Amino acid sequence: MxxxxxxxxxxxxxxxxxxxxxxxxxxxxxxxxxxxxxxxxxxxxxxxxxxxxxxxxxxxxxxxxxxxxxxxxxxxxxxxxxxxxxxxxxxxxxxxxxxxxxxxxxxxxxxxxxxxxAPMLEENKPEFPFLALLVSGGHTLMVQVDNIGEYTVLGESIDDAAGEAFDKTAKLLGLDYPGGPRLAKMAENGVEGRFVFPRPMTNKPGLDFSFSGLKTAAAITIAKEGDDAQTQADIARAFQDAVIDTIAIKCKRALKQTGLKRLVVAGGVSANTSLREQLAILMKNNGGEAFYPRNExxxxxxxxxxxxxxxxxxxxxxxxxxxxxxxxxxxxxxxxxxx
The missing domain is CATH 3.30.420.40 (ATPase, nucleotide binding domain)
Known part of the structure; x- marks a missing residue:
């Protein structure tokens, strides 16, 4: 057919x-x-x-x-x-x-x-059940997937989605739309640790996400410090590190909660190289495997x-x-x- x-x-x-x-x-x-x-x-x-x-x-x-x-x-x-x-x-x-x-x-x-x-379009397909992290400009969802149409939403963003926070912070840094990929590119030249932003809601139980406050923290830092190219790159690096750490912490928590060993990561933000690298380490340490669709x-x-x-x-x-x-x-x- x-x-x-x-x-x-x-x-x-x-x-x-x-x-x-x-x-x-x-x-x-x-x-x-x-x-x-x-x-x-x-x-x-x-x-x-x-x-x-x-x-x-x-x-x-x-x-x-x-x-x-x-x-x-x-x-x-x-x-x-x-x-x-x-x-x-x-x-x-x-x-x-x-x-x-x-x-x-x-x-x-x-x-x-x-x-x-979407990862089912690849040769290396995940088997059911698996944990799915859906991260895009409009959505951030953590979902337990038992089969097609059998979904349990374990957590979601209560305000800005991850991709939305990337785009808004990129705009504060003066980057053109779409800003998320441009911020990720700028972050490659940033110095790790010069700025440290909060990892929102990671000190509370549960799997919901919140990125609005993180965006505000970045906005305040940009207004006070971000007047040269290197400082802007450092802020971009700190912001991206905070988002990725937050997502990784929530994924680790969800894997422990569900006992699952397969993680599907999809949506526009899943193309972020640094996110993929950190989640690959997480899954290796947990004896599992991460699955992604190709970038396109x-x-x-x-x-x-x-x-x-x-x-x-x-x-x-x-x-x-x-x-x-x-x-x-x-x-x-x-x-x-x-x-």
């Missing part, structure tokens, strides 16, 4: 075609970075308009790259949430409409389930939506004719594919 995946939850238009026997046949991605750069962040209305312009052309390109026609496609999967409601409606309307016109099943995919399952599948993409949609298709879980977008959609409300 072959499925067309459509991702339009925020500022990237992703289209992919996945075959359950041959794997990923094609994937196309258009990033809106240039559209939003002048504003220092995503402008929802502009994002929606760009998805309208790009989605259909990218579907045509993906079909051509996979040497497919609509007759070769068995179902259409699209991101229905969570995300920006206008952007979600573009993909949902196009995906559901194509499914109706082509007489194919339609599958609404949860964006975070797509990220969570860490950020939003159609491949992860196509894969997640395929699992729902095989379980016979389809969408009715009504078109719905869910800007808020708790992960734990999903139905298991084994029921």
């Amino acid at each position: 072959r499925i067309l995946g459509i991702e339009t939850s925020c500022d990237e238009t992703g289209i992919a075609i996945y075959d359950d026997q041959l794997g990923l046949l094609s994937h196309q991605l258009y990033s809106q970075v240039a559209v939003h750069a002048d504003y220092g962040g995503v402008v929802p209305e502009l994002a929606s308009r760009d998805h309208v312009r790009k989605t259909i052309p990218l579907i045509k390109e993906a079909l051509a790259a996979a040497n497919c026609t609509k007759d070769d496609i068995d179902a259409i999967a699209f991101t229905a949430g969570p995300g920006l409601v206008g952007a979600l409606l573009v993909g949902s309307c196009i995906g559901r409409s194509l499914a109706f016109a082509w007489d194919k099943p339609a599958i609404a995919v949860h964006h975070m389930e797509g990220h969570l399952l 599948f860490c950020t939003d993409n159609g491949a992860m939506i196509a894969y997640a949609g395929m699992q729902r298709l095989k379980a016979g879980q389809f969408e009715p004719l009504a078109i719905k977008a869910k800007p808020r959609w708790p992960l734990e409300t999903l139905v298991s594919t084994s029921t």
Whole structure:
């Protein structure tokens, strides 16, 4: 079976075609970075308009790259949430409409389930159950994954997500949007230990995250000290070290709590090299293994939506004719594919 995946939850238009026997046949991605750069962040209305312009052309390109026609496609999967409601409606309307016109099943995919399952696109796939750390611009979640659709959220951010804190701190340092990767690059030249920021909520029980206060600490330090390039690099290093240490401490706590030995790390922040290095050490010390998607599948993409949609298709879980977008959609409300 072959499925067309459509991702339009925020500022990237992703289209992919996945075959359950041959794997990923094609994937196309258009990033809106240039559209939003002048504003220092995503402008929802502009994002929606760009998805309208790009989605259909990218579907045509993906079909051509996979040497497919609509007759070769068995179902259409699209991101229905969570995300920006206008952007979600573009993909949902196009995906559901194509499914109706082509007489194919339609599958609404949860964006975070797509990220969570993205490592399944790699040769080295994690087996169930595993612990999942989902870190992106909009979400920070710690999830126990017993099977597809069987999720227990163990912790989440109570304010800024990790990626959001990276971007906001980068902006305070005068870096262009998207700031997270630029801050990580700046941190490579920073001196370790010159500045030390708090590791939020690590002295309290539980697995929730909070990065807003850490961002404030960085803002105060930037205002007082950050007037030369080396000092800014040192602040960037201190901020990144604090975020990574906090995440590692929470992961260690979650592994002990669950007894799991496999850790999936996904979402845009999972591409951070320093984070991967520290979590690799953590898992080695705990006799376990960490799993990641390749860098191009860490950020939003159609491949992860196509894969997640395929699992729902095989379980016979389809969408009715009504078109719905869910800007808020708790992960734990999903139905298991084994029921």
